Amino acid sequence: MERPARLCGLWALLLCAGGGGGGGAAPTDTQPPVTNLSVSVENLCTVIWTWDPPEGASPNCTLRYFSHFDNKQDKKIAPETHRSKEVPLNERICLQVGSQCSTNESDNPSILVEKCTPPPEGDPESAVTELQCVWHNLSYMKCTWLPGRKTSPDTNYTLYYWHSSLGKILQCEDIYREGQHIGCSFALTNLKDSSFEQHSVQIVVKDNAGKIRPSFNIVPLTSHVKPDPPHIKRLFFQNGNLYVQWTNPQNFYSRCLSYQVEVNNSQTETSDIFYVEEAKCQNSEFEGNLEGTICFMVPGVLPDTLNTVRIRVRTNKLCYEDDKLWSNWSQAMSIGENTDPTFYVSMLLATPVIVAGAIIVLLLYLKRLKIIIFPPIPDPGKIFKEMFGDQNDDTLLSPGCGETRSNPLPWHRS
Structure with a gap:
């Protein structure tokens, strides 16, 4: 009698364990699908799905709802019986919803129920x-x-x-x-x-x-x-550097903006662009009320030429998601002296002409000076020839006869 009693007790224990296990496993069973799934649109692009809990769900189950959009995007497990999404309604948007008893995504939810927005009307x-x-x-x-x-x-x-x-x-x-x-x-x-x-x-x-x-x-x-362009307040040279002060457009914090400074030099005809991520007015060179003012030092700028400065800004990723849209360029401000390039071109062309003229004048002057300092030596032969030649050619006309008569030398006279 003792052995059958032991067998009966063991059988009862197994039944109790099985029953308890069955009760604990019930919540993990697949639950019925949700009911009355509907979709509506609020405002212009806010889509809202709502549903009711499943009928006949296990009383020991703490319901959770598994949902995702098309192609299993944006999966979510939550106890709420609604879900919303802000989405442009240029095409049909569908949501699938199922019920389950845990927040574990690996658990099998109920049969998924789908509801879609109507497609836009028109071609x-x-x-x-x-x-x-x-x-x-x-x-x-x-x-x-x-x-x-x-x-x-x-x-x-x-x-x-x-x-x-x-x-x-x-x-x-x-x-x-x-x-x-x-x-x-x-x-x-x-x-x-x-x-x-x-x-x-x-x-x-x-x-x-x-x-x-x-x-x-x-x-x-x-x-x-897209911010408005900044406003340049002041330009000045100090210790061989160009200092720039400007104010930001309204409605923006300085930490939320990045800057680009462009410097055009009239002599070199080049544009240098400097990217500025952080610009603070902490140096002693900056004077006056610096509240709301941004400062930047531009190195290596020629102070004896005309320098034209422009600035533009854009939002940075510290405060915004987009950093692609630059503002328009600010109104330009210049510092230095504007040297007319045509003057240098004219001087460059005129210099050879002036030098050539000066050389010609110098040569003429040297020739004249040589004549004055070193006069030509007379030729005695030419002098005597001119003297005696003039005497031999000196003839006198005979009075009244038209004949010529030569005057004999003194030693020929009788």
């Missing part, structure tokens, strides 16, 4: 192309685009925009044309806080008649930022 070739937006000096945004291939030339475009500081979607009123491009500008300064890293502007361009396909764009406020 894809009628949508505008090259839609780009730039935030100018953190003050206004300028968007430009090209008409679609299958678009009527008289199409009236409309641009709508939205960002988190707005209570509603607004329409851009300032539509203009620049050659083939069409553009629109709108003010963008009233942000709720100065921390705009997570903010973006949602854009859509379409026509009121509904003949073209809408084109969407999302512009992060940490990129596509």
Whole structure:
């Protein structure tokens, strides 16, 4: 009797262990799929998916929801029954959702349920192309685009925009044309806080008649930022170096900008460009009120020639994601004396002529001086010949007869 009793006890223990194991394994079983998955669009480009918990889920399961977009991008496991994404709606966007009992991605979720946004209406070739937006000096945004291939030339475009500081979607009123491009500008300064890293502007361009396909764009406020040009305050030479002082454009911190200084020299006709990452006015050479002023020392500049300085700035990656857009060049400022190059050319051409003339005059003067200092020696033969020749040729006419009579020498007279 003892042995059967032991067998029964062991069997009961195995059953209890099996039952306990079954109860602990239940949450790891595959759960039913989620229900009532739906999708909606808020603002212009904010897509929101919502769903209900699965029916018949295990009571011992702490539900988590596994979701991802097309091509298994942006996987996420979370307890919330909703998910949103800010995405341009130029094509269909799909989300797949499943339920599971853990946060481990390796666990098998339930059957995935998919829900997609409807595709945009209209011919894809009628949508505008090259839609780009730039935030100018953190003050206004300028968007430009090209008409679609299958678009009527008289199409009236409309641009709508939205960002988190707005209570509603607004329409851009300032539509203009620049050659083939069409553009629109709108003010963008009233942000709720100065921390705009997570903010973006949602854009859509379409026509009121509904003949073209809408084109969407999302512009992060940490990129596509173009500052205004800086303002040069002062140039001066000190110890053989050129010092430059300027002020930054408004709305920007100095640590968020990089600089480029261009120096043009009139004598060498060359342009030297200096890249400046950090420029502080800490040297004793800089005087006056330096608040909000940026300083830079340019080495090796010729002080006795005309030097023209220009500066431009761009955002850096310390504060922004984009560092490609340079501002326009600042208004140029010059220091030094402007020497006319035509004067040097004229002197270069005239110098040989002047030297040649001086040599000719000198030679003539030396010849004259030689005659004065060393006069020519008379030729006695010529002198006697002239004297005696003149006497032999001296004849007298006979009075009244027209005959000539020579005067005999004294020793021929009788």
